[in-house]
Amino acid sequence: MPLRVELKPFERIVIGETVIINSGTRTSFLIDGDAPVLREKDTVTAETANTPAKRLYLCVQMMYLKNDVPRYRTAYLGFLKEVRLAIPEAGDAIDAIDGHVSSGALYKALKDMRQVIKVEQELLIND
Numbered sequence: 001m002p003l004r005v006e007l008k009p010f011e012r013i014v015i016g017e018t019v020i021i022n023s024g025t026r027t028s029f030l031i032d033g034d035a036p037v038l039r040e041k042d043t044v045t046a047e048t049a050n051t052p053a054k055r056l057y058l059c060v061q062m063m064y065l066k067n068d069v070p071r072y073r074t075a076y077l078g079f080l081k082e083v084r085l086a087i088p089e090a091g092d093a094i095d096a097i098d099g100h101v102s103s104g105a106l107y108k109a110l111k112d113m114r115q116v117i118k119v120e121q122e123l124l125i126n127d
Contacts, residue, residue: 003031014036044061060106060110080094080098100112
């Protein structure tokens with residue numbers, strides 16, 4: 001079943017290793033295939049990966065978009081350990097994320113990581 005995507009003017013979407021930038025009008029299209037898809041608002045860049053949770057997110061994002069888990073596995077394990085130490089109260093969520101990554105459900109891992117990033121931001125604000 002194709003994925004229906006609506007983009008606002010000038011919104012970006014990443015499909016695999018390709019970034020598509022919408023023109024000045026709202027656009028809707030269907031994506032049919034197995035390519036990984038992320039909206040720009042759901043991406044983290046190397047420049048914005050400035051916390052343990054964001055670094056882990058970036059690593060999982062690269063696994064997902066490049067469809068290459070083995071290449072990033074060592075870095076992933078290091079970032080996972082870093083997040084566990086930095087945000088011990090998110091242990092259950094981190095276990096779930098690790099389970100998703102282990103089973104190949106990388107998009108689900110990214111969704112759960114967004115919640116961990118929110119917890120991390122709240123902790124940073126309250127410190």
